[in-house]
Amino acid sequence: MIDHDRLFKELLSNFFAEFIELFFPDVNANWDRDSLEFLPQEVFTDVTEGERKIVDLVVRAAFRNQDALFIIHTEHQSYAETDFNERMFHYFARLHEKYALPIYPIVIFSYDAPQRPETNSYRVAFSGWTVLEFHYRVIQLNRLNWEDFVNQRNPVASALMSKMRKLPQQRPTVKLVSLQLLSTLGLNPAQVQLISGFIDTYLDLNTQEEAVFQEQLARIEPRQQEEVMEIVTSWMRKGIERGIQQGELALVMRQLNRRLGAVSPQLHERIQRLSAVELEDLGEALLDFTNTADLETWLGDR
16 A cells, blocks of 8 residues: 555655745745744544644745745645645644744645545635635645656656646657656756655556567667666666565564564564664574563664
8 A cells, every 4th residue: 555645755755845846836936945944743533523733834034035934844745635625724724823834735645546636725704704715825736747748857846747637548658758858857866766766656657668668768868868768777676675575574573472472563663673783683582582571672773
């Protein structure tokens, strides 16, 4: 199951300035992009529903050539939700109350359907008298045409074309074009890995589509073909490594649960952060464990 929120948060956290540059030229023209600061994640309690709501991204920045700050609040939605506009207003009100700064609210809708335009406002009115009218900016990916972003030299464009409106038979073409764009951006290996992983997750081609992709890849200029193949090969290698690591993790957890009983979620989370080599070492060390304290001591030495 795809963790959409994690993928989008990773993308925006690493390329937030590029995201603003791509979609919000008004902000890009009036902010000091070197001033942006990611604020701690906000958790609000919805008293009515009894749920804890976590705000996705809150960024503080300075206006260009001004001694003044503002907040950019960005939410990602991977599914359609009734009354989402009201929730956006509640977030706005609480952030404004906490920081006492102007708030620029943004929502990215990433689901494939429905394709009807999403609302971008929340309104309270009585008998024709408007008490409140709150607006936010909307990026609805399933209403954007991927072809309009092909020539945008921007890493966020390279990633998000994979979620934009396309015909089913265009999936291999969009994947190739996205990787071609990515190969021209001069990013470091970790950044390339993040974006290529995003693309591969949302354009995971079946056998027939993969054949079309390879045919189209063979027809592009040889030097760029080599650069795209390097990205694809790197992604495949990382995928194999992740598969091996996940298999090793599953085996170690089964052995630990047998030897020590159910491992707490906190320890499980620490074990998940271990490398493949460390998991292998733990698989050997746990044979000498007699209680959970032994596991905690071993982890503490890492």
